[in-house]
Amino acid sequence: MGPELIAPPIDSRRAKLAGRAAQQIIADVIELGWPVGQVLGSESELLERYGVSRAVLREAIRLVEHQHVARMRRGTGGGLVIDEPDVDAVIGPAINYLLRVDATLDEVFDTRIVLEELVAEIVAQRAGESDVAAIRQTLERESVGDVVDYRLLHVQLAASTSNPVLELFVELFSRVINFHFNDTDALPADFHREVHRAHEGLARAILTNNPGVARERMRRHLSAEADFVRRQPSTVQRLDPSEALAATATDKRGEALARQIFADILGDPPGTFIGSEATLMSQYQASRAVLREAIRILEYQQIALTRRGPGGGLFVTAPDIVALTDVIAIYLRRRGVKPRHLEELRTGLELAVVEHVAAAIGTDGHEGAEAIWGSLRAESEQGLALAFSGGEDFHSVLGRLTGNRALQLVHRVTMRLGWQFFSQFSLDNPRAHAISQPEVIDSAHRGITEALVAGDTELALMRMRAHMSATSPTAI
Ligand SMILES: [Zn+2]
Numbered sequence: 001m002g003p004e005l006i007a008p009p010i011d012s013r014r015a016k017l018a019g020r021a022a023q024q025i026i027a028d029v030i031e032l033g034w035p036v037g038q039v040l041g042s043e044s045e046l047l048e049r050y051g052v053s054r055a056v057l058r059e060a061i062r063l064v065e066h067q068h069v070a071r072m073r074r075g076t077g078g079g080l081v082i083d084e085p086d087v088d089a090v091i092g093p094a095i096n097y098l099l100r101v102d103a104t105l106d107e108v109f110d111t112r113i114v115l116e117e118l119v120a121e122i123v124a125q126r127a128g129e130s131d132v133a134a135i136r137q138t139l140e141r142e143s144v145g146d147v148v149d150y151r152l153l154h155v156q157l158a159a160s161t162s163n164p165v166l167e168l169f170v171e172l173f174s175r176v177i178n179f180h181f182n183d184t185d186a187l188p189a190d191f192h193r194e195v196h197r198a199h200e201g202l203a204r205a206i207l208t209n210n211p212g213v214a215r216e217r218m219r220r221h222l223s224a225e226a227d228f229v230r231r232q233p234s235t236v237q238r239l240d241p242s243e244a245l246a247a248t249a250t251d252k253r254g255e256a257l258a259r260q261i262f263a264d265i266l267g268d269p270p271g272t273f274i275g276s277e278a279t280l281m282s283q284y285q286a287s288r289a290v291l292r293e294a295i296r297i298l299e300y301q302q303i304a305l306t307r308r309g310p311g312g313g314l315f316v317t318a319p320d321i322v323a324l325t326d327v328i329a330i331y332l333r334r335r336g337v338k339p340r341h342l343e344e345l346r347t348g349l350e351l352a353v354v355e356h357v358a359a360a361i362g363t364d365g366h367e368g369a370e371a372i373w374g375s376l377r378a379e380s381e382q383g384l385a386l387a388f389s390g391g392e393d394f395h396s397v398l399g400r401l402t403g404n405r406a407l408q409l410v411h412r413v414t415m416r417l418g419w420q421f422f423s424q425f426s427l428d429n430p431r432a433h434a435i436s437q438p439e440v441i442d443s444a445h446r447g448i449t450e451a452l453v454a455g456d457t458e459l460a461l462m463r464m465r466a467h468m469s470a471t472s473p474t475a476i
């Protein structure tokens, strides 16, 4: 069932204008260098600057408030004040998304291994004296049993990459895995000893600057952990909504109500009627103001949508990776993500995607192949940018064919940021122009497709690697 089955809100033109104004506000905040606490302007100044009606501006402000980009302060010295987006404002929606698409523990573990292999490789290439001290201290604490959270080393290593994308997703996936399994009391006595031994081996490879070995040890360590968690009787393959929603807990009543409604409608198909304003107010015993705040959050997180007029009310919408990608991309821009960070991830991710797709095509025959050929047609008919924004381009279709929703999310965010940087640079850059020639891209995509369809995974990987270095954003 597609979103077209759900009638749009009557004022969709206003919603569209508000979305565009919100994007302009965010672009201005990024351009200013994100000075937290600075006033962007009073309401009348903003009305003039963005050339929109008061109703549209207020809607736009609500959007940027939810993304923690800026908030309206009333009174003297008031106006739209630049805010600090925090990691929870991103992780909450990301967990909600994984929950709604029913991502399994295997998908999350699998993606975590892809990312942490990269972390091990990057840190092993660069580890310096300050890393030595920090890593040794953590190992020392582990050996005397002073560490309660054995994920500490992983978080520390991710931070050592100084790559905001890796840091965010390592944190996200390790929190998600915690929801599936966090009963550390149930762990056997030798479990921590084994983890510690694996960490020591990993640290040795990193501190002797041996990236290949570090990668291998990280993979082996996390695979062992995944096997262990999977074997535990208390482990569930699918996220428990009450656990997942706890991650977004705040004390605001509107948000609390949004979480409650979300839990109640989880599993209902898109298009399901949730209720009218009046019935929801009585069902949840909420005031109109609190209910409206809850509805705004549900709408913002693409969980539900209001349809006005007779027979109107709140309806369930389809989970939307595009909206979530925007939220994550904005947060990462604030954290100072640069093209070189994407470069570190891009090749590793695309190679992982190719491997997954090769395995999927091998099992379900020509259906996947047909989708890839379709993406090449979409790219030549619509152009790359338009095909990408509709999620119909070559890389997005490959991402979807992996069948791993967690991997697809990281992949989509990385591509989205890549496009943002690329469109910034390409305006007046001859090299960017040269590497993005449609016929060059098309022949690279075609070559990878042919290898995939022929079942030659090695050749497909080799061609993807070559395609990634030919289109490297840092080479521009
Ligand atoms: Zn570990």
Ligand SMILES: [Zn+2]
Residues within 6 Å of the ligand: 394, 395, 441, 445, 467
């Ligand atoms: Zn490409």
